Amino acid sequence: MTGRAEHREGREAVVARRELDAAGITDPLLRASYRRCRALNARHGRTYFLATRLLPPSRRPAVHALYGFARHTDDLVDEPAPGHGPDRVAALLDDVAAALTAGLRAGRSDHPVLAAVVDTAGRYGIAGALFTAFLRSMRMDLAVTGYPTRAALRDYMYGSAEVIGLQMLPVLGTVGDPAEAVPPATALGRAFQLTNFLRDVGEDLDRGRVYLPADELAAYGVDRDLLAWCRRTGRVDPRVRRALADQIGRTRAIYRLARPGIALLDPASRPCIATAHALYSRILDRIEDRGHNVFAGRVSVGTGRRLALAGSAFGRTLWTRAVHAPPARRR
Numbered sequence: 001m002t003g004r005a006e007h008r009e010g011r012e013a014v015v016a017r018r019e020l021d022a023a024g025i026t027d028p029l030l031r032a033s034y035r036r037c038r039a040l041n042a043r044h045g046r047t048y049f050l051a052t053r054l055l056p057p058s059r060r061p062a063v064h065a066l067y068g069f070a071r072h073t074d075d076l077v078d079e080p081a082p083g084h085g086p087d088r089v090a091a092l093l094d095d096v097a098a099a100l101t102a103g104l105r106a107g108r109s110d111h112p113v114l115a116a117v118v119d120t121a122g123r124y125g126i127a128g129a130l131f132t133a134f135l136r137s138m139r140m141d142l143a144v145t146g147y148p149t150r151a152a153l154r155d156y157m158y159g160s161a162e163v164i165g166l167q168m169l170p171v172l173g174t175v176g177d178p179a180e181a182v183p184p185a186t187a188l189g190r191a192f193q194l195t196n197f198l199r200d201v202g203e204d205l206d207r208g209r210v211y212l213p214a215d216e217l218a219a220y221g222v223d224r225d226l227l228a229w230c231r232r233t234g235r236v237d238p239r240v241r242r243a244l245a246d247q248i249g250r251t252r253a254i255y256r257l258a259r260p261g262i263a264l265l266d267p268a269s270r271p272c273i274a275t276a277h278a279l280y281s282r283i284l285d286r287i288e289d290r291g292h293n294v295f296a297g298r299v300s301v302g303t304g305r306r307l308a309l310a311g312s313a314f315g316r317t318l319w320t321r322a323v324h325a326p327p328a329r330r331r
Contacts, residue, residue, distance in 0.1 A: 016034075018057055019038075019057045019060045019061050020034055020035075020061055022057040022058040023057070023060075024058075025061060029110070029115065030115055030116065030119055032112070033065075033111075033112055033113060033115035033119075034061045034064060034116040034119075036112055036116070037064045037065045037068025037113060037116045037117075038060075038064040038068070040064075040068045040071045040072065040113075041064045044071050045067055045071070047276070050279070051272050051273070051275045051276035051279065052064070052272060054271045054275055055268070055269060059268075059269070062123065063168070065116035065117050065119070065120040066117070066164070066168065066171070068113050068116060068117070069113060069117040070164065072096075072113045073096055073134070073135065073138050074138065076089055076093060076138075077141045077142065078141070078207065086142045089142060090139060090142055093135055093138055096114070097135050099111050100114055100118070100128075100131055101128070103115070103118035104118055104121060104122075104128045120171075124171050126167050126170055130163040130166055131163075133158060133159035133163045134159050134163050135159075136159045137156050137157075137158070137159030138160070140156055141209070144156070145209050145210070146209065146224065147210075147212075147214065148213070148214045149213050149214070149215050150216065152213070153211065153212075153213055154190075157189075157193055161189040161190050161192065162186035162190055164189045165186050165187075165188055166182065166189075169181055169185050172266060172269035172272075173266030173268070173269055174264055175265070175266065175267075180264055181261055183257075183261070184258045184259070184260055184261020184262075184264065185258075185261055187255075187257040187258040188273070188277065191251055191254040191255045191258055191280070191281070192276075194250075194254065195251060195280050195283050195284060197211040198212075198247055198251065198287060198294065199287065199298065199299050201227065201244075201294045202230075202231050202294055202295045202296075203298070205227055205231045206231070210224055210227065212247060216246065219243075219246075220239050220240075220242045220243035220246065222240050226239065226240060227240065230295045233295075235295070235296075236292055236293040241291065241292040244292040245288075245292060252281070252284060255277065259277065262274050262277065287299050
């Protein structure tokens with residue numbers, strides 16, 4: 001490990017410790033679980049992790065825990081261990097469900113990932129049914145390889161994406177009636193996942209799946225075989241380009257539905273979600289910049305652009321915290 005990498009790792013360890021201290025998490029085993037979830041977020045969800053740094057430190061561990069649960073479970077399905085077929089993966093998902101149910105009932109867990117998730121659910125009153133819905137969608141990935149209509153896809157996305165927005169709401173906090181923030185929260189989760197689906201068409205094809213509505217693709221003369229040809233050749237057929245442009249337009253409309261929900265959040269949480277909204281929607285711009293070719297390599301927002309957006313949001317975060325900070329006590 002280089003000196004720079006060691007310095008970065010040491011700095012992140014200090015930040016993680018401060019976040020856990022701010023959240024009042026003192027139990028050593030529980031802190032270890034939260035650190036593990038944080039590492040999963042930092043390694044696999046760079047855009048999401050960067051936006052999370054804009055939250056007050058006390059709220060970040062909960063976000064890391066929710067991400068860690070989703071990532072840990074998703075990896076069981078998408079990155080199975082050698083020799084683990086669908087039946088074995090299904091059994092592992094059942095084990096996760098049983099351990100989570102027992103943990104939520106007891107208020108604690110010894111599982112290296114679920115311990116933080118159970119603690120977060122208890123702290124913020126997150127309903128167990130939201131985790132159940134997520135696990136249902138993960139099981140669908142073991143058998144379902146495509147979706148004939150948007151309604152069918154939406155059924156899958158409720159558990160795989162919309163519930164993430166619902167899990168996050170208590171952590172982010174709201175102004176006014178929390179129920180008013182539910183529709184935009186689910187829309188944002190849906191928009192994020194649709195963006196991932198568009199970015200990852202090639203990778204999903206490698207796993208035998210297509211997460212775009214078949215009837216909407218067919219309207220442009222696109223089917224699974226044509227998508228597979230694009231993946232093999234690294235080229236994008238004009239029909240596929242037009243179909244993806246249509247999907248991008250539909251996804252942007254969902255981002256517009258989600259945008260007003262940011263104002264319904266606790267002011268301290270708004271910079272984080274506004275930044276995530278901006279960064280993820282920028283992926284759609286990058287797909288267009290590459291001529292809709294999502295088959296030759298993963299599309300991403302450059303590090304410089306991510307840092308620029310985050311830096312601007314950080315300034316707003318400091319201002320928000322200053323404005324909403326309680327008045328200093330006189331001595």
